[in-house]
Amino acid sequence: MALPQPNKESDSIVVVKGLTKHFSVGRGLFRREQARLHAVDDVSFDVARGEVFGLVGESGCGKTTTGRMLVKLTVPTSGDIFVDNEDISAISGQGMREFRQRVQMIFQDPYESLDPRMTVFDIISEPLNVNHIGNLEEREERVAYMLSRVGITPPEMFFFRFPHELSGGQRQRVAIARALVVNPEFIVADEPTSMLDVSIRTGVMKLLAELQEDFGMSYLYITHDLAVARYLCDRIAVMYLGKIVEMAGAEDIIKNPLHPYSKALISAVPLPDPAIRRDVPNIKGGVSKPINPPPRCRFYPRCPVAKNICRDSDHPELCEASPGHFVACHLVAR
Amino acid sequence: MDALLKIENFTMHYRTRAGHVKAVDDVTFSLAHGQSLGLVGESGCGKTSVAMSIMRLLPYNSEIKSGTIVLHGQDIYSMREEEFRKLRWKEVAMIFQAAMNALNPVYTVGSQITEVILEHEPEVSEREARQRVTELFSTVGIPEERMDHYPHEYSGGMKQRAVIAMALACNPSLIIADEPTTALDVIVQDKILREMEEIRRKTGMSMMYISHDVSVIAEVSDIVGVMYAGKLVEIGPADDVFKRPRHPYTYGLMNAYPSILGEKRDLATIPGEPPNLMFPPLGCRFHPRCDWATDECGQVEPRARYVGPDHSVACHNPLRAPSSGGEPIGVATA
Numbered sequence: 001m002a003l004p005q006p007n008k009e010s011d012s013i014v015v016v017k018g019l020t021k022h023f024s025v026g027r028g029l030f031r032r033e034q035a036r037l038h039a040v041d042d043v044s045f046d047v048a049r050g051e052v053f054g055l056v057g058e059s060g061c062g063k064t065t066t067g068r069m070l071v072k073l074t075v076p077t078s079g080d081i082f083v084d085n086e087d088i089s090a091i092s093g094q095g096m097r098e099f100r101q102r103v104q105m106i107f108q109d110p111y112e113s114l115d116p117r118m119t120v121f122d123i124i125s126e127p128l129n130v131n132h133i134g135n136l137e138e139r140e141e142r143v144a145y146m147l148s149r150v151g152i153t154p155p156e157m158f159f160f161r162f163p164h165e166l167s168g169g170q171r172q173r174v175a176i177a178r179a180l181v182v183n184p185e186f187i188v189a190d191e192p193t194s195m196l197d198v199s200i201r202t203g204v205m206k207l208l209a210e211l212q213e214d215f216g217m218s219y220l221y222i223t224h225d226l227a228v229a230r231y232l233c234d235r236i237a238v239m240y241l242g243k244i245v246e247m248a249g250a251e252d253i254i255k256n257p258l259h260p261y262s263k264a265l266i267s268a269v270p271l272p273d274p275a276i277r278r279d280v281p282n283i284k285g286g287v288s289k290p291i292n293p294p295p296r297c298r299f300y301p302r303c304p305v306a307k308n309i310c311r312d313s314d315h316p317e318l319c320e321a322s323p324g325h326f327v328a329c330h331l332v333a334r
Numbered sequence: 335m336d337a338l339l340k341i342e343n344f345t346m347h348y349r350t351r352a353g354h355v356k357a358v359d360d361v362t363f364s365l366a367h368g369q370s371l372g373l374v375g376e377s378g379c380g381k382t383s384v385a386m387s388i389m390r391l392l393p394y395n396s397e398i399k400s401g402t403i404v405l406h407g408q409d410i411y412s413m414r415e416e417e418f419r420k421l422r423w424k425e426v427a428m429i430f431q432a433a434m435n436a437l438n439p440v441y442t443v444g445s446q447i448t449e450v451i452l453e454h455e456p457e458v459s460e461r462e463a464r465q466r467v468t469e470l471f472s473t474v475g476i477p478e479e480r481m482d483h484y485p486h487e488y489s490g491g492m493k494q495r496a497v498i499a500m501a502l503a504c505n506p507s508l509i510i511a512d513e514p515t516t517a518l519d520v521i522v523q524d525k526i527l528r529e530m531e532e533i534r535r536k537t538g539m540s541m542m543y544i545s546h547d548v549s550v551i552a553e554v555s556d557i558v559g560v561m562y563a564g565k566l567v568e569i570g571p572a573d574d575v576f577k578r579p580r581h582p583y584t585y586g587l588m589n590a591y592p593s594i595l596g597e598k599r600d601l602a603t604i605p606g607e608p609p610n611l612m613f614p615p616l617g618c619r620f621h622p623r624c625d626w627a628t629d630e631c632g633q634v635e636p637r638a639r640y641v642g643p644d645h646s647v648a649c650h651n652p653l654r655a656p657s658s659g660g661e662p663i664g665v666a667t668a
Contacts, residue, residue, distance in 0.1 A: 058519035058520070058521065059519055167607055169607060197376040197377055197546065197608075198376055198546060198548075198587060198590050198591060199376060199586065199587065199590055199603070199604035199607075199608070199623075200607060201590070202590040202591075202601045202602070202603045202604070203603045205592075205601070206601065206603060224519065224520070226520075226594055227591070227592040227593050227594050228592055230592060230594055230598060231592035231598065231601065251598065254594050264521060265520065265521065266594060268520040268521045268523070268524040269520055269549075269594050270520075270523070270524070270527075270547070270549035270550050270552070270553050271549055271552065271553065271593065271594075271595050272548050272549040272552045272576065272588060272591060272593055272595070273552055273576060273595065274552045274553070274555070274572040274573050274576050275573060275576075275577075276595075278524075278553075280524075280528070281521055281524055283521060286489060286491060286522065287489075287519070
């Protein structure tokens with residue numbers, strides 16, 4: 001396929017090529033697979049060093065599955081993922097340990113991602129433990145430093161607290177400290193702020209942005225919220241039923257969406273101004289599941305502007321409509 | 335004008351083993367026929383407790399300390415439970431949070447709504463009731479043949495619609511919608527909010543929306559009330575509150591949200607976290623987090639006072655709008 005060309009391989013921390021994940025539907029112990037759910041289908045993108053790359057879409061579009069494949073929590077059906085030019089499918093055993101130092105994940109729900117029986121110190125120092133980094137004294141120092149960086153101060157006061165003694169915002173900060181303690185180069189953040197209250201959420205978002213600058217990490221930021229993505233991300237890819245339908249600079253995609261789905265998605269976001277009356281989003285029907293999808297454009301059944309070509313041809317490839325702005329639509333002039 | 339709902343100086347606590355949680359404190363507001371009121375605030379600020387108080391569905395450990403709730407000129411807490419039961423659902427209905435789980439999985443959706451009608455209007459025959467459910471289904475946009483399906487056969491958006499249909503079943507004069515679209519994707523959220531507003535316009539019923547999302551509240555409310563730590567800190571016409579927020583918390587809340595509107599701007603953070611309502615701070619409950627707090631704020635509880643037509647705020651030093659954009663003017667920290 002016409003791959004969005006990464007500028008130079010060495011400038012990218014992550015390169016994803018033709019990534020695909022199919023799940024079996026209806027398979028049982030003695031039952032053959034009934035159908036296949038195309039959760040992620042032929043997805044390609046790259047994340048530059050120091051970049052925050054946003055993956056945006058509605059529930060079930062495959063954004064979380066993509067994120068999990070990048071940290072090797074889910075095995076792809078096909079396709080390649082390179083981190084630092086290294087094919088991660090080949091990593092196993094001792095290499096895995098080293099891989100987990102370089103690539104970390106922050107999960108959505110801080111109420112479930114922290115072990116309730118571990119203290120804050122144990123939680124954050126575990127990655128150091130596992131990787132035999134430093135002695136106890138050095139670890140203490142490192143954990144204290146991380147805690148103060150994520151805004152939990154004074155750190156020593158929190159060393160021996162358990163997750164249930166922390167508020168939601170504090171828990172997510174601990175989860176972030178745990179992910180950052182090994183100095184990863186790349187972080188997959190799966191809706192890390194969606195469970196938090198507004199006044200807390202902004203603080204965590206600012207923290208993520210600040211840490212990204214200070215530590216020079218790259219993020220894959222997964223979210224359903226376009227406004228959050230706009231605030232945090234350099235580039236945004238919009239996913240629909242397992243496919244990237246549009247990919248561009250964050251401001252570019254918000255101000256000038258080209259794909260009919262991105263347009264509908266953006267026009268459905270409520271605005272904090274009672275004086276504005278938004279137009280009705282131009283989209284038909286509801287989301288389905290990509291179970292044994294026909295080869296044509298995934299968005300065809302809901303597309304308000306679909307033509308015959310959309311029904312009769314394969315799903316359109318992602319093509320560069322203007323410099324750095326990629327869109328997968330038969331009807332967008334390129 | 336005669337108010338449909340009048341809440342005056344309402345204070346409600348929850349008794350727990352650790353002490354009293356001062357969940358709702360001295361809340362006063364009223365709602366006219368056909369109006370929509372949006373209550374906005376973060377989790378634990380008491381907005382759902384206010385709703386449950388109006389529905390008389392408070393748990394056993396709740397204790398009403400003072401105040402009245404008057405619906406249609408009747409004080410609901412001076413009625414016997416059997417009397418109020420006749421009003422509940424016929425006069426005031428509620429769309430509960432997490433509507434996904436509000437339906438009984440072992441009955442068809444149609445039969446559950448039919449049952450609501452038969453229960454509250456014994457004079458209606460089963461046939462008539464079923465006929466009415468058919469009409470309700472078309473009002474909320476569910477195909478009629480779905481009446482005999484079970485909840486698990488519905489999508490999230492359809493379940494939400496079914497729960498709205500159930501609230502509409504007995505033509506109440508007031509519907510309380512507690513986070514009606516929080517679990518839904520934006521495109522579905524947009525559709526459902528539009529439908530609810532359409533229904534309000536057609537039937538002339540009043541709506542009380544409860545949400546943590548200021549944008550949702552901005553779009554559907556005539557009047558906006560902002561709650562913080564059990565207090566109604568500001569209430570007024572939506573346009574006025576959004577254009578000229580007078581309470582520092584309202585201002586912070588509105589600027590803490592990223593938006594896709596206009597130019598990308600920096601987000602305001604509200605320092606600290608909401609207080610434990612077992613031991614709320616003395617004076618103004620917001621003062622420990624307020625940039626503009628003075629000595630008085632830490633000692634004297636501010637009373638609500640009018641700052642414009644129908645616009646009241648509980649703050650010693652309400653913000654003033656600056657003449658030319660930028661930060662509002664408040665009393666600087668001494």
